[in-house]
Amino acid sequence: MKRLLIFSHIVLFSFFLSLLQAEEIYISQENYLKKAFAQDILPKPSVIWIKSDIKKTVTEILGHPYHQLRLKYWEKAGKTVWILNEIGKEKYITTGITINTQAQIEDVTVLAFRESRGWEVKHDFFTQQFINIMKQNDTQLNQQIDGITGATLSVNALKAQTRMALYLHEKTRTSSH
Amino acid sequence: MKKLVRRRINKHLLLLKAHRYIGLGSFFVLVWLSISGLLLNHTEILKLDKRFSHNSLLLTLYNIPEPQFSKAVKLNQSWLVAIDNKLYLNKLNLPLSHYNLPFLGAVLKQDLLLIALQHDLLMFTLQGEYIDAIHIDANIKKLGLDSNQQLVLNTDQGCLISNEILTNFSACPALSTIDWAQLDQIPNALKQQLSLIYQESIISLERIILDAHSGRIVGALGVYFMDAMAILIIILAISGVIIWLLRKVKKRRSHFHLKKKYR
Incomplete structure (x- = not known):
């Protein structure tokens, strides 16, 4: 009986804890951009239209069309920064992704997490796995990313976002060079 | 002694009868609560929050005001x-x-x-x-x-x-x-x-099922009805456990008496 009571208290506590985790903004878009470019004056945003071939590939990567047709990104000396929104289970996860001149991921940071579960993806132990990862020919990542038990959908969302950012980075290189 | 046994049997029978009638009486409500609960648990998969009722009767029931x-x-x-x-x-x-x-x-x-x-x-x-x-x-x-x-x-x-x-x-x-x-x-x-x-885009199927689940769909009376049903279901569960315990005790006793008899 005592064990049952302790167990029910743990369940209730985790439930309230999960409610508290909902809708957290960890870093603003502006601050992330300042951090990514290591300066206070930010480059002006550029835009990429998610149309025709790009729309097709992005849909393949995400498993559904991206929710908007035009995407802003920031670029300086070959480095690009992408702020992407993707649904984990029900709500958007906003992630900042920085890609360097060698088309490698330099940084992945969860800017806002709105789901009630799967927030573990915000931690460095998970996001650091993406550093120096590149895109393979088929838009897949060139290294395996270890998942987190109980956060599969959020992990998948972040993987899809990084694949999308690497693909779009490549697209901006081919179109501008 | 006989009186006491008879009283006990009567109480047991009364409990059994009450359990049976409450079970029968709450059958449809219990089935509905289970089905609606299942549906509400999978709202996202079934897209109940994105499907809307076009039924004029339901819209009237909800008293949807004229749009501004x-x-x-x-x-x-x-x-x-x-x-x-x-x-x-x-x-x-x-x-x-x-x-x-x-x-x-x-x-x-x-x-x-x-x-x-x-x-x-x-x-x-x-x-x-x-x-x-x-x-x-x-x-x-x-x-x-x-x-x-x-x-x-x-x-x-x-x-x-x-x-x-x-x-x-x-x-x-x-x-x-x-x-x-x-x-x-x-x-x-x-x-x-x-x-x-x-x-037609205001009342989602989720809202309707949720209100039918709580009884709110027919107003305050529906809520009281569901409250009464909930109390009956609690009684049903408790009486079920009591009947099961009484039978277990009875079985043990008869087993004990049989053992004593043939020892």
């Missing part, structure tokens, strides 16, 4: 209409879940539909596809196009003009002629059509 048509803009052959907190491009409800009205006006810039809300400028295709949004750190009052077809915003911090790709705004040059967006009167026929579309 706040503002409308005529854009070539299309109409952009604001109803309560929703925006309709002709009969299409535009996705605005992240943005707050009030709707302040709209203009067409080539093949782009630009909509001004209080702090946001939304971009849509003429087919109603969402393109992008730009947050403005000022209160927008109205929007328009200048003689070069550049987007201009009148805000509480002054006049702002956009760049060609609509990513940045700067202060308007002096003496620019601006064609500000005007609001129009909605034709009655469209008003009636939109009223119907709006009313």
Whole structure:
């Protein structure tokens, strides 16, 4: 009986804890951009239209069309920064992704997490796995990313976002060079 | 002694009878609660929150009020209409879940539909596809196009003009002629059509199932009825356990007596 009571208290506590985790903004878009470019004056945003071939590939990567047709990104000396929104289970996860001149991921940071579960993806132990990862020919990542038990959908969302950012980075290189 | 045994048997029978009748009486409610509970547990998969009731009886039951048509803009052959907190491009409800009205006006810039809300400028295709949004750190009052077809915003911090790709705004040059967006009167026929579309997009299946689950769908009486049913179900569960325990005790006793007899 005592064990049952302790167990029910743990369940209730985790439930309230999960409610508290909902809708957290960890870093603003502006601050992330300042951090990514290591300066206070930010480059002006550029835009990429998610149309025709790009729309097709992005849909393949995400498993559904991206929710908007035009995407802003920031670029300086070959480095690009992408702020992407993707649904984990029900709500958007906003992630900042920085890609360097060698088309490698330099940084992945969860800017806002709105789901009630799967927030573990915000931690460095998970996001650091993406550093120096590149895109393979088929838009897949060139290294395996270890998942987190109980956060599969959020992990998948972040993987899809990084694949999308690497693909779009490549697209901006081919179109501008 | 016999009296005591008889009294005990009577009590046991009474409990059994009560358990049986409560079980039979709450059968349909219990089945409905289980089915509706299952449905509500999987709202996202079944998309119950995105499916809406078109049933006029249900709409009457919910007493859906007449929509408040706040503002409308005529854009070539299309109409952009604001109803309560929703925006309709002709009969299409535009996705605005992240943005707050009030709707302040709209203009067409080539093949782009630009909509001004209080702090946001939304971009849509003429087919109603969402393109992008730009947050403005000022209160927008109205929007328009200048003689070069550049987007201009009148805000509480002054006049702002956009760049060609609509990513940045700067202060308007002096003496620019601006064609500000005007609001129009909605034709009655469209008003009636939109009223119907709006009313049919309010009550989701999730809402209906949830209200039927709690009994709220038929008002306060329904809630009391469900409360009574919930109490009966608790009694059912407790009486079930008591009957099971009594039978177990009875079995043990008879087993003990048999053992004693044949020892």
